[in-house]
């Protein structure tokens with residue numbers, strides 16, 4: 001991540017694992033014009049539960065976002081991770097730069 | 108243990124609704140919810156009310172829920188049935204009303220194929236519900252339906268939508284035991300230390316004001332709030348949603364705050380050094396320019412929804428909890444206070460900055476009509492409104508006395524709310540009188556429900572303030588758009604009296620009545636639905652008004 005970007009933080013959510021959950025979570029952000037920079041999501045245990053990592057900017061609105069997330073029915077818990085073990089940085093290497101991506105055919 | 112029953116998903120839904128205590132459901136059938144209707148047709152406990160538009164069904168459910176405080180149910184089919192319902196659901200979300208909407212969806216195998224009457228109900232309802240479900244199997248209904256009711260009534264109430272594919276409604280399921288009906292969660296514990304600090308702040312404050320919001324109504328805290336105000340010697344303002352929480356004649360009542368509030372309420376808040384905010388959320392129509400709202404005041408904020416605390420205004424003490432519980436426990440810590448200086452200043456503010464109601468004695472003027480209607484009603488009558496000038500005039504001039512008797516669309520401000528919501532309230536309290544103040548613009552947005560009113564023969568009086576205009580828009584253009592009045596005057600106005608009669612309800616015209624007061628009294632006294640028409644001068648404004656973006660002390664027309 002380059003040095004000019006604002007300070008980022010990772011929100012770790014434990015959620016019920018079903019098709020609507022991701023919409024509920026990201027909908028809270030999009031409705032408030034709050035960008036999510038990175039998302040990781042995997043089932044844990046027997047698959048009833050998933051864990052989501054959201055990489056977001058440290059922003060004055062973040063405490064309000066967290067309180068809104070806490071209200072979501074499918075969210076079991078949320079915590080703010082101080083560090084993310086460099087995981088998002090390492091993932092960045094796996095992602096090809098936008099120039100390498102073949103362009104979508106015009107519709 | 109009772110024997111296992113084999114039932115369809117639709118039958119399970121109807122049984123669960125019966126067990127939940129639901130006795131009236133408003134809705135419209137279509138192919139995706141016909142199995143539900145087939146099952147509902149066999150119910151001896153639930154009466155179905157057939158409105159003429161799904162938005163009507165949604166607002167009928169709201170009217171029942173707002174008047175009773177209990178969750179209410181509406182039905183719609185997939186696609187257009189559901190999209191028609193959405194406005195009423197969004198309205199319930201913004202005003203925290205417990206409605207459970209049950210929608211039909213295309214069969215599971217067709218979801219995502221652009222099937223006939225398929226829309227993404229889950230996606231569309233997501234941001235306007237407290238929670239929503241897409242049901243995957245008939246067995247899941249046994250868990251989801253009670254859960255839907257629990258969510259709707261727990262904590263801060265709100266609408267829940269349950270989308271049920273047609274084949275799930277038809278799917279057979281073995282039911283060995285029935286789940287408990289969904290009910291509200293236990294109230295959260297309250298932090299004692301916070302209560303003590305809050306009590307100390309109130310004791311030390313010199314110019315405290317109590318600011319009551321809709322949460323006071325929802326938590327049944329009106330009595331408690333009154334006792335609390337009396338104990339603490341607290342002048343009290345209410346939001347539009349909290350009208351009725353404190354009787355307007357109460358010596359501590361300053362009336363409604365905000366954009367069209369009582370000038371004395373806004374002035375007292377401007378001087379206040381401590382604001383006790385209870386079940387309110389600093390809505391911009393209430394606060395005006397937020398940075399200049401109660402500039403000297405420290406804030407104690409009490410709300411059941413922790414996300415409301417510190418959302419718009421930082422508070423010095425934030426207490427999350429049921430407002431009735433918190434007020435009761437806070438009162439126990441308060442010594443009685445008379446605050447002679449502050450309360451005598453408040454009396455002076457009421458004299459110097461009264462809410463003016465010109466024409467209040469003339470039943471053919473806007474304020475006078477509201478007063479004349481009030482004179483025909485007892486304290487228990489229910490008042491619903493549409494949205495516009497008439498709504499604000501009714502808010503200002505009606506002598507609000509009791510909670511849950513004032514049903515208005517506060518958060519969403521939905522024209523068309525009035526008639527079907529009033530109808531729902533009348534269904535919930537068939538022996539009561541329900542009055543709906545409406546405007547000529549708003550009434551036409553759900554006019555089809557006049558037929559439903561006739562069909563149900565509800566004791567509902569629609570008082571139509573006809574200014575042949577979208578009056579509130581006309582007012583904004585007059586005041587803030589250089590008097591360029593565009594698209595706010597109607598060139599065509601229906602004959603509302605004839606229209607009501609054509610729909611099967613009585614109608615009278617106060618314009619031509621020899622004795623309007625007598626005509627009004629007679630129309631209200633006679634049971635059954637009735638439209639009461641009265642022309643209103645389009646030049647009349649809602650005053651005072653805080654201009655958009657201004658501080659509440661900068662009222663025009665105060």
Ligand SMILES: Cc1ncc(C[n+]2csc(CCOP(=O)(O)OP(=O)(O)O)c2C)c(N)n1
Pocket residue numbers: 493494495496497498520521522523545546547548549550572574576577578579580
């Ligand atoms: C569904 C909807 N559309 C538009 C508006 C914007 N609006 C607010 S008040 C108003 C005029 C209402 O006219 P009427 O019902 O005749 O009431 P009046 O102000 O004339 O008393 C309009 C168009 C709204 N609140 N709701």
Ligand SMILES: [Mg+2]
Pocket residue numbers: 495546547548572573574575576577578
């Ligand atoms: Mg009008």
